[in-house]
Amino acid sequence: METKEVNPEHINLDQHTTPLADLPDEENDPEYLISIDGSNQEVPTDDQYPSNRIAFIQIAAVLTRLDLLEEQDSQSFVDPAQVEKLDQTGLQDIVLPSSNYVREEADTVLESWRLQIYDTFKSRKIENKTLLEILMEVSKEDPRYVSDEEILVYRCPNPDCESDGSRIDIQTHIEELGECDVCGTRTYPTDALRTHERVSSTQSNEAAIGAIRQVLEHLTMCAYLNYLSQNHPERLSRVGFVIDGPLAIYDTPSWLHSAILQNIYRVYNRQREAGFEPPIIVGVEKSGQFKDHAENIDRRLNDGTLLHMNNEYIYNFIKSGTTDNEYGEREHYGWPFIYKSNSGRLFVLKIPIPNKGEKYDPMNYPLMKKTLESIENVETALYDDATIPITLAHQRASIPLDTGSRVLELFSQDSTDGS
Numbered sequence: 250m251e252t253k254e255v256n257p258e259h260i261n262l263d264q265h266t267t268p269l270a271d272l273p274d275e276e277n278d279p280e281y282l283i284s285i286d287g288s289n290q291e292v293p294t295d296d297q298y299p300s301n302r303i304a305f306i307q308i309a310a311v312l313t314r315l316d317l318l319e320e321q322d323s324q325s326f327v328d329p330a331q332v333e334k335l336d337q338t339g340l341q342d343i344v345l346p347s348s349n350y351v352r353e354e355a356d357t358v359l360e361s362w363r364l365q366i367y368d369t370f371k372s373r374k375i376e377n378k379t380l381l382e383i384l385m386e387v388s389k390e391d392p393r394y395v396s397d398e399e400i401l402v403y404r405c406p407n408p409d410c411e412s413d414g415s416r417i418d419i420q421t422h423i424e425e426l427g428e429c430d431v432c433g434t435r436t437y438p439t440d441a442l443r444t445h446e447r448v449s450s451t452q453s454n455e456a457a458i459g460a461i462r463q464v465l466e467h468l469t470m471c472a473y474l475n476y477l478s479q480n481h482p483e484r485l486s487r488v489g490f491v492i493d494g495p496l497a498i499y500d501t502p503s504w505l506h507s508a509i510l511q512n513i514y515r516v517y518n519r520q521r522e523a524g525f526e527p528p529i530i531v532g533v534e535k536s537g538q539f540k541d542h543a544e545n546i547d548r549r550l551n552d553g554t555l556l557h558m559n560n561e562y563i564y565n566f567i568k569s570g571t572t573d574n575e576y577g578e579r580e581h582y583g584w585p586f587i588y589k590s591n592s593g594r595l596f597v598l599k600i601p602i603p604n605k606g607e608k609y610d611p612m613n614y615p616l617m618k619k620t621l622e623s624i625e626n627v628e629t630a631l632y633d634d635a636t637i638p639i640t641l642a643h644q645r646a647s648i649p650l651d652t653g654s655r656v657l658e659l660f661s662q663d664s665t666d667g668s
């Protein structure tokens with residue numbers, strides 16, 4: 250989609266900007282950042298049959314100690330071998346069947362996909378919880394959630410079922426699975442994510458792979474968020490989360506975006522009840538229509554200024570469409586802001602929508618100032634072409650959070666730290 254051609258002189262920016270110094274501020278600044286990004290690719294499995302493909306998904310999560318970023322001597326915290334490992338293999342590699350690729354126990358690509366997603370969610374762990382347990386925990390306030398062991402799969406995953414895609418709510422157990430009353434097809438709890446609806450047996454499965462990749466990125470964030478909040482709330486109050494990309498779940502699993510926001514609110518509440526600040530969470534968009542717009546009005550923005558946008562602003566000056574639709578409502582759990590840093594760099598940020606007050610008003614985001622200052626701390630890394638975790642990993646103040654390592658052990662490698 251083209252960015253709207255708008256004469257920036259016609260926008261009344263005074264109504265839409267706030268200097269950094271005037272934004273809400275809380276006491277502690279984050280000392281650590283956890284940055285997360287995923288990548289995926291489809292690879293032919295056989296030179297003779299290039300349409301036979303499997304897919305790889307890599308989720309990179311990196312812990313960065315902010316005070317060490319500028320220092321040369323950060324050896325005590327960083328193991329160069331681990332950084333190298335991140336380069337070579339990425340982290341948490343997940344392999345999925347794509348076109349023309351069928352697992353032994355399955356008859357079709359679709360079945361292979363569904364089974365492999367279920368297996369992956371059952372076997373992959375973050376901080377000792379499986380992805381499936383994390384998914385159930387995140388979904389707690391979603392209508393699909395029945396109990397910690399059961400979730401509703403709204404539609405039968407069999408494309409030939411006589412239910413014909415209508416909603417039939419198949420109660421599905423995380424171990425014992427479920428069954429469609431109409432056609433008898435076995436259902437997996439991960440079918441609730443609906444990524445299989447994008448799977449084709451013969452074509453590229455970019456859409457399905459991308460859909461599951463974003464689910465994994467955001468579940469990874471929730472896993473660390475929940476683990477730290479339940480076990481080390483004081484620690485969590487000093488951590489910031491940076492997602493490379495929007496705070497959104499697109500396409501068939503988009504329902505998860507509101508479950509994630511509810512999960513974030515639970516963490517915020519738990520933190521406050523325990524007497525600690527919630528962590529900052531921010532998505533950074535390096536390109537797209539908001540970024541184009543930011544560049545378009547760059548000249549008129551002062552350094553150290555936040556641009557806040559309401560729905561009208563977005564549809565008048567940035568996106569096509571009508572203001573009848575609320576921007577991002579179906580997919581986004583963050584609201585967009587544009588920030589011009591003190592050194593004049595432009596950032597498009599998505600910040601979790603607040604649970605009370607008007608979301609357009611930056612004064613309703615208690616962590617706003619802290620978030621922008623943290624972004625400034627790592628701003629050169631955020632401008633790099635490589636993904637955020639990879640760039641930060643190269644700055645010698647970061648260590649990858651791979652599947653084998655525990656975040657607390659990584660914290661404890663920090664010799665200046667008492668807890």
Ligand SMILES: [Zn+2]
Binds near residue numbers: 411429
């Ligand atoms: Zn069925």
